[in-house]
Amino acid sequence: MRPRPVGRAAAEQAAERGAPGASLRAALALGLLLGFYLLALLLLVAVAALDVVLARGTFTVVTVQGYLGSLAVAWCVLRVVVLSRGPKKEERTGPPGLSLTPREQPELWRHVRELAERVRTRPPGEIRIVPGAVAMVQEDARLLGLVPGERRLFLGVALLLGLPEAELDAVLGHELGHYAHHDTRLGNLVAALRGRLEHTVTTLRERAAREEAEEKAEFAAKAARRRAEGKPPPLKRARTRGPDHYLALVFTAYAKLCLRLTEAVSRRQEYAADLVAARIAGPGTTADALRRIPALEAADDLYLNSYALMGWDAGLLPPEGQFYGGFALLLADGTRRAQLEALAREPLPEETSEARSPYASHPPTADRVEALTALAASSAPSGDDTLVLVRRPAATLLQAPERLLADLEQATLSQEALAKRRVPWAELPWQARRETFARETEPLLAAVARLTGTPAPSGAAALHHLLDLLDHGLLHDLAARLPQSEQAARSSGRAAREFARTAFRSALRQLALRTALETGLCRWELCWAGPPVRQTAPPWFGEDLPRALDLAVAEPAVTAPLRTLLLGSARGPLDGTGPAPLTIPQPPPASSPGGPYPRKDPV
Amino acid sequence: MNVLIDIAGAGALVYAAVTIPRNARKARALRAEAKAKAPVNIDPAAYGLVPAAQLDKRTAGPDPEADAVTAAALAGDWRRAADYLAQAGRDWDLRWYRLGILVHAAAEDDTWVKAWRAEYPDDPSAALVHADALVSLAGKVRGAKMAKHTTSEQFEGFHRLLAEALPACREAARMAPEDPCPWIAQITIALGLGWSHDDFRALWAEITARDPHHFGAHTSALQYWCAKWRGSHELMYAFAEQAAAAAPPGSLLPVLRLYALYEHAVREPEEPVYGRPFVDAAIDATLDAVDRVPAGHHRLPLVRHLLAKMLFQKKRYAEAVEQFRAVGGHIGSVPWTYSADPVKAFVYARTNTFVAWEKAGRPAPPPRVR
Numbered sequence: 024m025r026p027r028p029v030g031r032a033a034a035e036q037a038a039e040r041g042a043p044g045a046s047l048r049a050a051l052a053l054g055l056l057l058g059f060y061l062l063a064l065l066l067l068v069a070v071a072a073l074d075v076v077l078a079r080g081t082f083t084v085v086t087v088q089g090y091l092g093s094l095a096v097a098w099c100v101l102r103v104v105v106l107s108r109g110p111k112k113e114e115r116t117g118p119p120g121l122s123l124t125p126r127e128q129p130e131l132w133r134h135v136r137e138l139a140e141r142v143r144t145r146p147p148g149e150i151r152i153v154p155g156a157v158a159m160v161q162e163d164a165r166l167l168g169l170v171p172g173e174r175r176l177f178l179g180v181a182l183l184l185g186l187p188e189a190e191l192d193a194v195l196g197h198e199l200g201h202y203a204h205h206d207t208r209l210g211n212l213v214a215a216l217r218g219r220l221e222h223t224v225t226t227l228r229e230r231a232a233r234e235e236a237e238e239k240a241e242f243a244a245k246a247a248r249r250r251a252e253g254k255p256p257p258l259k260r261a262r263t264r265g266p267d268h269y270l271a272l273v274f275t276a277y278a279k280l281c282l283r284l285t286e287a288v289s290r291r292q293e294y295a296a297d298l299v300a301a302r303i304a305g306p307g308t309t310a311d312a313l314r315r316i317p318a319l320e321a322a323d324d325l326y327l328n329s330y331a332l333m334g335w336d337a338g339l340l341p342p343e344g345q346f347y348g349g350f351a352l353l354l355a356d357g358t359r360r361a362q363l364e365a366l367a368r369e370p371l372p373e374e375t376s377e378a379r380s381p382y383a384s385h386p387p388t389a390d391r392v393e394a395l396t397a398l399a400a401s402s403a404p405s406g407d408d409t410l411v412l413v414r415r416p417a418a419t420l421l422q423a424p425e426r427l428l429a430d431l432e433q434a435t436l437s438q439e440a441l442a443k444r445r446v447p448w449a450e451l452p453w454q455a456r457r458e459t460f461a462r463e464t465e466p467l468l469a470a471v472a473r474l475t476g477t478p479a480p481s482g483a484a485a486l487h488h489l490l491d492l493l494d495h496g497l498l499h500d501l502a503a504r505l506p507q508s509e510q511a512a513r514s515s516g517r518a519a520r521e522f523a524r525t526a527f528r529s530a531l532r533q534l535a536l537r538t539a540l541e542t543g544l545c546r547w548e549l550c551w552a553g554p555p556v557r558q559t560a561p562p563w564f565g566e567d568l569p570r571a572l573d574l575a576v577a578e579p580a581v582t583a584p585l586r587t588l589l590l591g592s593a594r595g596p597l598d599g600t601g602p603a604p605l606t607i608p609q610p611p612p613a614s615s616p617g618g619p620y621p622r623k624d625p626v
Numbered sequence: 627m628n629v630l631i632d633i634a635g636a637g638a639l640v641y642a643a644v645t646i647p648r649n650a651r652k653a654r655a656l657r658a659e660a661k662a663k664a665p666v667n668i669d670p671a672a673y674g675l676v677p678a679a680q681l682d683k684r685t686a687g688p689d690p691e692a693d694a695v696t697a698a699a700l701a702g703d704w705r706r707a708a709d710y711l712a713q714a715g716r717d718w719d720l721r722w723y724r725l726g727i728l729v730h731a732a733a734e735d736d737t738w739v740k741a742w743r744a745e746y747p748d749d750p751s752a753a754l755v756h757a758d759a760l761v762s763l764a765g766k767v768r769g770a771k772m773a774k775h776t777t778s779e780q781f782e783g784f785h786r787l788l789a790e791a792l793p794a795c796r797e798a799a800r801m802a803p804e805d806p807c808p809w810i811a812q813i814t815i816a817l818g819l820g821w822s823h824d825d826f827r828a829l830w831a832e833i834t835a836r837d838p839h840h841f842g843a844h845t846s847a848l849q850y851w852c853a854k855w856r857g858s859h860e861l862m863y864a865f866a867e868q869a870a871a872a873a874p875p876g877s878l879l880p881v882l883r884l885y886a887l888y889e890h891a892v893r894e895p896e897e898p899v900y901g902r903p904f905v906d907a908a909i910d911a912t913l914d915a916v917d918r919v920p921a922g923h924h925r926l927p928l929v930r931h932l933l934a935k936m937l938f939q940k941k942r943y944a945e946a947v948e949q950f951r952a953v954g955g956h957i958g959s960v961p962w963t964y965s966a967d968p969v970k971a972f973v974y975a976r977t978n979t980f981v982a983w984e985k986a987g988r989p990a991p992p993p994r995v996r
Contacts, residue, residue, distance in 0.1 A: 076630070083631055508779050510769065516734040518766040525767075525783040573786070 048288055049209055055281045056216045059223075062277055063100055066270075070096050096266045099230075117161050117177055120153035121427065121434040128427070131420045135176065138195050142299055144203040147174040152431055154347060156181035156320040160198045162207035171208060180431060181323040182316070183417050184351045190312035191417035193304035200299030206292045213285050220278040227271035234267060290386045297391055298398075306399035310392045311367075317388065318366040322359070326350045329555040334451050337458030340443045341451060344429035346436065349448065351418070358552035452556040453540060453547040460537035467530040470504035483590055486538045489531070490582040493575055502527040528576045535568060538589050564588070668977050668984075675980075676955030678973045686959035687927025692727040699731045704742040707731075711751050718806050722842040723924045725758060725807055732759035733766055750802035757794035758811040764788045764818065772854075788818050806836035806843065813846040817855050826850055839877050841925050844869050848882060852889045859893070862886050870911070880915045881929045883908035884936050888961050891939075900939045909936050910994060913945070931959040938975045943983040944991040950976050 070093040077089045125132040131150065139146035147160065157179040163172030176198060182191060201207055300309040330353065331346050333339075341349050353359055385391075418424055433441070446454050468479040471489055474497065479485050492501060502523035511522035539545040545560040571584040670677045685692075691710070699707040707728050714721035732739045732755055739759065742752045764787035768780050792815055799808035809832045816826050833843050851857035851865045866886035873879035887908070891899040912933055919926065930953045937946035957972045965971035983989070 083635075086631075508777065510777060510780055514766070517736060517763050518733070521763060521767045521783045521787060522779070525779050525786070529779075529782075 049212065051284060051288065052209060052212045052216055055284065056212070056219065059216070059219060059277065059281075062273070066100050066273070067097055070100075096270075099227075099266045099270055117151070117159075117175060118153050119435050120151040120177065121431045123150045123152060123427070128420075128422055130422065134192075134420055135195060135199075138192065138303060139199055139202075141303060142196065142199045142203050144199055145171070145174065147176040147202075149173070149175045151175060151177050152180050152183070152427065153177050154181075154431070154435055155179045156185070156316055156323045158182060158194045158198055160201050160207050162202070162210065174202060174207065180347045180428070181319050181350055183421065184348070185319045185322070185354055186312060186315065186417045188417045188419065189304055189308045190315060191420075193300045193309040193312040194316075196300035196303030197296045197309070199303075200296035201292065203299060204292060204295055206289075206296070213289075216281060216285070220274070220281055224271060224274050224278050227267050227274060231268040231271055293385050293391065294394060297395060301395055301398055306395040310395040310399070313388055313392055313395070314367045315363075318363050321366065322353065322363055323350060326353045330549075333555060334446070334455035334458070335443075337455040337462075338443050339446050339451060339455050339458065340440065341448055342445045344425045344432065345448065346428075346432050346440075348425065348428040352448070353551055356551035448549055452549050456547045456556075457537070457540055460533055460540065463533045464530065464537055466505055467501075467527075467534055470501050473504050474500055483538050483542055486534055487586070487590060489534065490575065490586060493580040493582050496579065498527060498576060498578075498580060499523060505530060524576050528572055531575060532568070532572055535572065535585065535589055539564070542589065544589065666977055666981050668980050673980055674951070675976065678969055680955060681969050681972065682956045682958065683968055684958045685927075685956050686931060687956045688954065689727075689924075692724070696727060696731045699728065699738045700735055702738055702741065704738040707738065707755075708742060708749070708751060711755075716804075718837045719841045720924060721805070722807050722810060722840065725754065726842075728755050729758045729762045732756070733762040748801065750798060750805065753794070753798040753801055754805070754808055754811075757791055757798045757808060760787050760791035760794055761811050761814045764791060765814065768818070784818060788815050791815055804836060806833050806840055809833045809836070810840065810843045810846060813843070813850060817850055820856060823856070826856070839869075839873055839879060841878055844879055844882055845885065845928075848885055848889070852886070853893055854889070859890055862889060870908075873915075876915075876918050878912075878915050878919060878923070878925050878929050880908070880911040881932055884912055884932045885960065888932065888935065888964075892961075892964055900936075905936070905940060909933065909940065909942070913994060927953060927956065928959050931957070932961060934979075935961045935975060938979045941982070943979050943986060944989045946979045947983050948991055950979060 074090060074093050077086045123131065128150075135150060136146045157177065159177045161175045161177070163175075176195075182194060186194065297309060297313075300312075304312070326349065330349055331341060334341075340346060345352075354363070421427055464485075467489070468485060471479040471485070471492065474492070480488050489501075499520060505523070505526050507526070508522070511519065511526065514522050536545065539560070540547070545558060545564065548557050548559060549555065550557040567584070567588055571588050574581040575585045682688075695707055695710045711721065711724050711728060714724050736756070736759060739752065739756050742749065743756060746752055764784050767787060768784035769776055792812065795808050795811050795815070798811075799805070802808065809829060812829055813826075813833075815821075816829060821829070830847060833840065833847075837843070848862060848866060849855055852862040853859055857865075863883075863886050866882040870880040870882050883904070887899060887902070887905060890897075912929065916926065916929055916933070930949045934946055934949035934953060937943070937949060957968055962968040962972045
């Protein structure tokens with residue numbers, strides 16, 4: 024294989040030359056696909072030739088063995104390559120999303136069509152909004168890409184919310200560039216080739232693995248039989264491998280060759296599409312977009328996992344239209360925006376030529392950015408570049424974005440997700456926390472109900488009631504009704520009582536926190552800038568709670584501190600010196616003297 | 627064409643000539659390996675040994691008096707327990723040994739300790755049993771597995787009990803200023819809470835000021851200094867060597883070297899630990915110490931178990947046979963308790979010792995040079 028030129032020179036070279044012509048690429052893909060069948064045919068011919076050679080000689084045992092062997096190989100090849108069904112025709116419609124009609128979103132459509140005109144290509148017939156920070160194009164070309172078909176453009180909602188309009192133009196320009204260079208028309212052919220190869224190799228590997236497993240199982244069964252008969256176990260044998268294993272090796276090698284060739288072509292296509300994007304939006308803006316997209320991807324991941332799905336286990340989701348739309352709120356936060364900018368400005372990882380995978384479909388972003396920078400330096404600043412300075416967010420292209428985001432949820436979220444309860448962002452953390460506490464304190468409240476024979480009261484009264492039971496020395500009666508860990512179940516005597524005490528204390532802690540949440544003593548607030556949930560509690564709470572819990576589960580139980588801490592009308596530090604802190608809704612008692620935790624004056 | 631057939635035939639013959647002997651060799655090796663793995667069996671009765679099924683896993687040696695006191699205490703008779711402890715007098719190591727027996731009972735059920743303390747709130751012995759029982763209970767709650775196999779629930783109970791045990795130990799020490807036992811009990815707390823070397827040395831100074839050659843204190847402190855807790859192989863060996871060298875005649879402390887060696891061997895199973903040069907000399911010194919103490923000494927069983935293991939490892943079978951005979955049917959001791967199946971570990975060492983000894987023609991142990 025030709026050594027890959029590295030870095031700037033390579034990028035320039037690729038950019039100048041562009042991708043090889045469409046017909047050449049088509050020929051390559053077609054050739055490789057035909058080569059696959061040719062390879063299979065070649066194997067069959069080789070086996071047949073061997074048979075012929077054998078038939079010419081005198082008839083011996085070796086001949087019979089040769090025949091049988093060649094039949095086995097031929098059978099494997101035929102079965103895998105011809106007889107087995109190909110992978111189910113993957114739905115050609117792409118990832119699920121929300122199709123936008125020109126009537127709903129006239130401005131976006133007009134914009135895309137204008138750009139298509141500037142690139143001099145046919146605009147897509149469908150624009151579909153999909154989750155994530157992605158953009159891609161598809162074309163339903165038929166007859167090996169000879170007949171053009173319906174074009175589709177997929178736009179990630181995170182790009183719409185997070186990119187400035189000029190950079191979105193760069194992204195659109197890049198994707199339209201793929202249309203203009205007929206990359207999408209050939210896409211199906213290349214996909215067919217890859218699908219065929221992948222299917223063949225995986226089938227062969229699966230069969231080889233199954234064969235091996237069967238052989239092993241057979242050996243184990245034989246050993247078991249011999250053990251049962253009282254004979255020594257059979258001696259180990261080196262495992263034999265069937266023809267499937269060796270066929271898999273041959274086809275894997277061929278698949279690797281195909282991947283190398285086609286991916287090398289698709290990397291060139293990316294450089295060519297970048298050139299189109301640079302013509303549309305200016306090289307500087309295109310480079311900015313290239314750098315910003317990975318940062319947006321990371322932010323979108325963070326947003327989904329830490330914010331949108333925050334209440335998932337509790338059965339809660341952010342309000343309608345905010346599941347994807349909340350990303351804009353994250354981006355609007357100053358701290359996060361600064362982090363994103365920093366991430367986008369960070370020098371891109373310079374990949375050494377050894378570390379590069381010959382199978383990657385895209386060139387390293389660093390090389391793409393470098394090629395664009397070189398282009399910007401060589402061309403005089405055009406009128407486009409001045410436009411870049413106006414940073415209109417891409418979302419302004421959309422009509423009624425809230426409506427669109429709500430519809431997108433309907434189109435992409437699962438039934439399970441859509442069935443969840445929607446709560447406002449500000450309430451999401453504490454509602455989720457409350458649900459979690461409710462689930463976690465359930466065993467304890469059930470234990471109380473079983474012990475007393477009446478259902479446990481709800482809310483703060485539950486804690487009061489429980490502490491009354493502790494005052495009566497019923498800790499171990501309650502703890503015995505809690506679920507036990509494996510180690511606790513094995514223990515006995517005093518150790519068992521200590522395990523019960525530990526389990527009871529953690530259950531009591533959850534109930535105490537739940538009470539603190541319900542009475543407003545502690546709050547769980549949403550925070551766009553830092554960790555998603557910020558817990559605010561009076562300064563003494565964190566220290567006093569463990570002490571109060573220890574006393575409550577001690578023998579004999581002392582429950583007064585925990586009551587004072589959580590339920591008393593004049594709540595404050597256990598030593599009774601400090602005023603009630605700011606987070607408490609009720610005004611602090613006027614008589615309380617100044618203590619070690621004075622109220623902070625705003626400075 | 628016949629040429630081709632001939633070539634194929636010759637190839638097959640060559641292949642057979644190479645593979646058949648090779649396979650036969652492999653099969654022989656496999657059979658030999660299987661035979662080596664097969665368990666060796668002896669008839670324990672023929673050598674006057676206790677059969678595997680009857681081995682007692684609970685204690686290191688027989689102690690009927692301790693068993694009787696334990697049973698009485700659990701039945702509520704704390705006076706007998708108090709008397710048992712008091713009779714140890716100022717033999718601090720005997721007191722520590724007897725305390726261990728009482729604490730074992732108290733960690734299971736402390737009703738009798740509560741009754742004792744209710745009647746005599748100022749009895750230092752009662753306070754001591756209470757304090758050390760908390761330490762022991764903490765250990766039971768934690769379990770003996772390594773930290774990564776211990777649950778957070780186990781650790782929570784462990785730390786809560788240790789936090790309770792420390793003031794209890796200090797209180798017991800305040801009540802009996804001469805007694806080293808309340809201080810020795812704190813060694814285990816130091817292990818669990820990860821005391822710094824300086825803090826531990828301060829504790830150790832309190833102990834040695836009261837009894838410089840206390841056997842139980844030294845085995846406990848050896849744990850602190852070994853690599854699995856807060857020390858290292860070097861610190862552990864240094865501690866063991868210093869204690870063994872400084873021990874007066876009639877002390878069993880020379881066995882600390884063997885204890886340290888075993889800790890090292892368990893920690894580094896791949897290293898040829900038993901091949902270290904000082905091992906034979908350390909064994910001889912311990913054998914000498916054993917000869918000097920009276921029969922029935924409360925620490926003899928532990929020492930003999932370690933000796934038996936080391937003599938077996940060093941292939942000194944005739945001497946190992948003596949030790950295995952002397953320990954009898956109780957195996958609740960280091961080194962066997964470190965194994966997941968102590969009975970199996972003990973029986974393996976014992977059986978192989980006797981088989982090898984039989985093979986050598988039942989030699990008498992060599993005379994030792996003093």
